[in-house]
Every structure is written in C-alpha cells, then in structure tokens.
Amino acid sequence: MALLDEQDRVTGGFDTTGDPVLDLPKAHLHLHFTGSMRITTLRELAAEKGLRLPSALLEDWPPTLKATDERGWFRFQRLYDTARACVTTEADMRRIVREAAQDDAAEGSTWLEIQVDPTSYAPHVGGITPALEIVLDEARAASAEEGIGVAVIVAASRTRHPLDARTLARLAAQHAGDGPGEVVGFGLSNDERRGDTHAFGHAFRIARRAGLAAMPHAGELLGPEHVQDALDSLAPTRLGHGVRSTEDPEVLAEVVRRGIALEVCPGSNVALGVYSHLSEVPLRQLLQAGATVALGADDPLLFGSRLADQYVAAREVIGLSAAELGDLARGSFAASRAPEEVRQEAERRIAAWVAEQG
Template identity: 70%
Template sequence: MRDLARLPKAHLHLHFTGSMRLATLAELAAHQGMRLPAALLDGNPLQVPADARGWFRFQRLYDAARACVRSEAHMRRIVAEAAEDDAAEGSGRLEIQVDPTSYAPFVGGLTPALEIVMDEARAASARTGVEVGVVVAASRMRHPLDARTLARLAARYAGDGPGQVVGFGLSNDERKGRTSEFAPAFAIARRAGLASVPHGGELLGADHVGVVLEHLEPDRLGHGVRAVEDPRVLDDVVRRGVALEVCPASNVSLGVFAEHEHLPLRRLASAGATLALGADDPLLFGSRLVEQYEVARRVHGLDDRALAELARGSVRASRATPGTTRRLLAGIDRWLADPHGPGTDAQSEQPTSTGSGSSVTPKT
C-alpha cells in the first residue's frame, strides 16, 4: 500500500492550542510551576459522551492546556511545531485556527496576539515548505459583539499568501448561543474576502446544519457529519458546494459516534460532498492528520484512489495560493501513478513569499 505520509494533502481543521505536542505542554507547565490534570499527560485519547458533562470535561482540559500559553515565545513555538508536524505528514497547506482573545492579555492585546501567530506562520512556511494560513475564530460562549470585533480584526489582515488571515470561524459548543446572532460578524468577514468556516453538525444534528447554512453561508463546515441525518440538508450542502472538515478521531472521542465504523464517511462521499480530513485537537484526541487517513483506509475500506480524492478535496477546499494548489494536486497524481514513488513532499518546493516581522501588514 502507498505511504499515506507521502500523500500530498491540506490540513484545514486544526486548533491552535489543540495542536500542541504533549511534550511541549508538559514543558511549558513545568517551567511555570503549573499543575496539569493527569488526563492531559497520560497519553490516552480523551473519551467522553456527547453530552453537557462530557463537553465540560473536554473544555476543562482544553482550558488547562491553554492556560500554559502565556508569552509570545510560547505562541511562536506552537505554530512552528504544528507546521513541522504537518510537513512530516505530507501536508503542504495548513490553515490553523486561533481565537486571539485567549492570549491577548499576555502579549499586549488582540492585534499583537494575531500578528504573532501570523508572523510565525509566515516564518514556518519558509522553513518547512508547508504554506500556513490563519483562520480567526470567534467563540459561541462569548457575546456576538465580540465576534464582530474579531471579524473586523481578521478583515484587516485578509490576504492570500503565507501567514495571512484566510478565514473566519465560529467554534466551541454549538449548543450555546443563537447562530443567527453571529451572522453580522460573518458578513463582515465575507466582505473582506475571507472564507466562512464555522463549526456545525457535530453535537447538533441536521436541523442545525440547515440553520448554519442559512445564516452563516459557510464555504466550509467544521465537522458537518450529521448532515446525513436529513437527505434534504445533505443535498443542500452538496448543492452549495460546502466542504465538510471531517475529523474522525474527535467525533469518536467526543461520543458523536460510538465507534469509527459509525462515521458516515462513505455516505457523505457517495452523496457528492467535498471532504477534507482534519485532526481537530491532537493534544486531546491522540492522533494527527495521517491517522485520519489511516482510519479511512483501514476502517472504511477506502482504496488509494478514494484516499487521493479525499486529499484533492482538502486542497481544493483550502485557500492555498494557486502555485501551492497546482503543486499539491500534481503530487497527488504522482502518488497514484507510482506505488513505490515518493509523491510530493511538503518540503519539495518552498513558498514564494518568505520573511517575518515587518512582513505582517493589515489590509487597507
């Protein structure tokens, strides 16, 4: 079988804190004398039911990890290591999602927090060959006016090159807040040319997917797997061309599906949906990007041509620059053509834009 780590692909669903290496988290906590919950350090994937108590446990652990990120150096390290890990897995495009609100108190405000992530994303792109874009995400747990503030900030830095803001998202417990109240924030982001990439269709079912489609007009939907519960909603997803960022490990870890076999991957693909596999929060769920493709192969029986189509879907659904898109799609074709060949490494061709520091500029 072809090596899935050599399959060129894009990674579109990865959260900033959740991307952290376990060793990095342990080091940051020890350096600051912070005591972490044992469940964060035992190396076992989080397993909780998809109910309020289960989500509370997940959020408590995530918040404990996030509390260890308290400086510019910490933030840069997380972005740098995320890019390095993606490069090792054949990802040539990473769109890392961050809510700068959580880190702003330690670095002088929202704008510096975002600029640090952007600057390191640009530098990591140059070092690793993985083109890194940034998605700014609001939280359902905060007031919709906070989302508008973040959307305006994201719009200032909208762009296409490495290190630029390419999308605007909405994360956290989708059972909280009223989706329609976040529509003005997404309108701000769309006017700036940003992709609309909210979460939906994970903890709530197809009815809520319909609400997200109506009010937030997504280009991509974080998860979206429960759209299969209503054929009309799934048809609407396909008709609109909304890509689904499917994260098998997190869906099972959070109890959305009891087993990997229950994930409707084949049904989504058969319906014509564009799918992009993602790791979501490897720190908590214990698996990164290639392991999601391995689940598709081993559990769902996808052959190499079907796996290549998943990779193509991830690239086409990304906001990668045209050169990176062409390079990755050509690499996927080569991966299929030669069972023993290397495909295309993320590192095989450097991005055309490099640099750091002063290269981060707001859109005017």
C-alpha cells in the same frame, strides 16, 4: 504499518511510521491552535511555569472523553483550558505555530490553515491585535522555512457575545489575504449547543466583505437542523465537521448543491462520543453524495491522533482505496485557500502517488 488492534480501530490511534499516507500531499484545514500542541510541549511548558497538569494529560493521556452531554463537554473544556493556561508568552505562541507546521510537514501536508481565537492569549501579549500578529508573523516564518504554507483562520467563540465576534471579524478583515501568513477565513467554534447561530451572522458578513471564507463549526454535537441553521444564518464556505448532515438527505443535498466543503475529523467524532467507532463515521456516505471532504485532526493534543491517522482510518477501517484517498487529498486542496501554484503542484504529486500505489 503495524497491525491494528481493536482499540486502534475504535479510537484512531494508529502507528503511521513508514506508512505511504505520509507521502500523500495533503492540505490540513481543521486544526485548532492550542489543540495542535504536542503533548511533550504542553508538559514542558507546565513544568517551566510550575503548573500542575491532571493525570489525563500525563500518565492517562490521551484522555477518555465524551462531549455529547453537558458534563462531558465541561470535562473536555476544562482540559482544553488547562492546556491554554500554559501558553503565556509570545515565545510559547510562536513555538505552537512552528511545531504545528513541522508536524504537518512531516506527515506530507503542504498547506495548513490553523484556527485561533486571539482573545484567549491577548492578556499575555498586550491585546488581540498583537496576539494575532504574533501568530501571523510566525506563520510567515514557518512557511518560508518548513516546506509548508501556513495560513490562519480567526475564530470567534459561541460562548462569548456576538459583539465580540464582530470585533474579531474586523480584526481578521484587516489582515485578510490569500497566502501564507495571512488570514484566509473566519470561523465560529466551541460548544454547538451554546449561543444563537443567527446572532453571529453580522460578524460573518463583515468577514465576507473583506474576502474571507466563512468556516463555522456545525453538525457534530448537534444534528442536521444545526447544519441548516448555519446554512441559513452564516452562508458558510466550509463547515467544521458537518457529518450529521447525513441524518437528513435534504440537508445533505443542500450542502452538496451549494458546494460547501466539510472538514471531517473522524478521530474527534469518536473521541467526543458522536460515534462509538470509526466505522460509523459517515465518510463514505458523504463522498457518495458528492460532498467535498477535507479530513482534519481537530485537536491532536486531546484526541491523540493526527492528520495521517485520519487517512489511515479512512483506508483501514472505512475501506477507501488509494485512488479514493487521492480524491480526499484533492478535496482538501479544493476546499483550501491555498494559492493556485500550491494546488497545481499538489495535483501533480497526488496523481503520481496514486499511480505508485497501483
């Protein structure tokens, strides 16, 4: 791997070419649909549709971001909305799913759970049901052809009414399953400072009755009180992020006691200004507390770092050993909804990878 300069160490943009982490089997559990898009794909779609992209998505990519205040979040959301506006056809949606599967498979992932809010794409394809069905159909096709299982998490937005979340939960329930090309979980995303977490509890109850895992975001932009709110209101199976649970030992202990896995995205945390440096991300603290952790890339389109970068950051900046990276990979499968045969094969290959690293 190329020697890291200081900017690499801060942002997580590593050269992973030929790095051993590419051969480590991984499950990727925190990846947003639009945010998974290749920057080259976004530029091609914008050119095809005659849409103008801002400099932050052209010569100044990846953008300099900060979302710890309202102004910073607005800029992040504006860039995200700009990218989403380029996705206007079924072919565009299928391309995003397919390329996400290809990119993760190239980095050693054998299981991917991609998160989507079909509301955003419904106007272009005839409604939320066809929007979700397009994603599921392409996930099935990619699973059969790309060497990686692809499942789907349906996510509601905190910026919309909780009744909309109930509608999405019912839609997700209709497609619930535990294999590739099926809906395996229900999430809640967008700005943690918006909306009343408790008001989304009904939607999560609908999802749980259908056998779906509960996977809300909590504890990135807001602190441990927001994690506790999610624990009390949404009964999560996993938490998107959850890193700030470390700020309250009692909250962290409750997360561990309940066996709630945390989808930790170091590059995202730093890019959004939650931490100023990768070394500050409390990954080791979470592991030492006994938390199950699955590393994720969140939105590579805007953060400029992918899943392999998170593993390299864990090794190069946080100082985890090969054995500890193997434990992280095991944690990702333990927290996933992957079928048992996928988990067993991953365990065999992870053990072989750790042994090979010495």
